[in-house]
Amino acid sequence: MSLIKKAVIAVALSTGLIACGLAQAHPKLLSSTPAEGADATAPAKIELHFSENLMTKFSGAKLLMTEMPGMAAHSPMPMPAKVSGSDDPKTMVITPNTPLTAGTYQVQWRAVSSDTHPITGNVTFKVK
Ligand SMILES: [Cu+2]
Structure with a gap:
């Protein structure tokens, strides 16, 4: 553990912020289909796989x-x-109402797991 990390934890402890992030992990995007940067055929649905139950x-x-x-x-x-x-509580599914035409798409996600802190991010992919 780096000195800086130790210092940050010390500050967090002293201000009571330690409750966030250590007891329960924030959801992290592990993978998606289509994957980030993919050049895909139009997907019927987009799946985001997170590290935590949502x-x-x-x-x-x-x-x-x-x-x-x-x-x-x-x-x-x-x-x-x-x-x-x-069915997998760690997966979010985005189903477009109509088939996606050729272009670049961005999914802007917001994931909340048991510690209730919203985490956001995005995935960009292309449809041929
Ligand atoms: Cu949190």
Whole structure:
């Protein structure tokens, strides 16, 4: 453990912030299908696999189209999609309402596990 890390923990202990992050881990995105940076055929659904069980009530995601052929980097266009849990409590499923056309997509996710702190991140992939 580095000196800096020790110092941070010491400060956290002294201010009572230690309750967060050590007792229960925050959800981390472990993998997704399509994967980050993938050049995929249009997926019927997008799956995000996290390190922790999700509280589906507080977790969610937005699907945005950020580029389309002949129109690089247009303003992000929200794509209608259903977000749900899965049989695997660590997986979030995003099902687009209509098949995704060629372009670049970004999933902006928000994951909440048992410690109730929202963690956010995103995954970008291309559809051919
Ligand atoms: Cu936390």
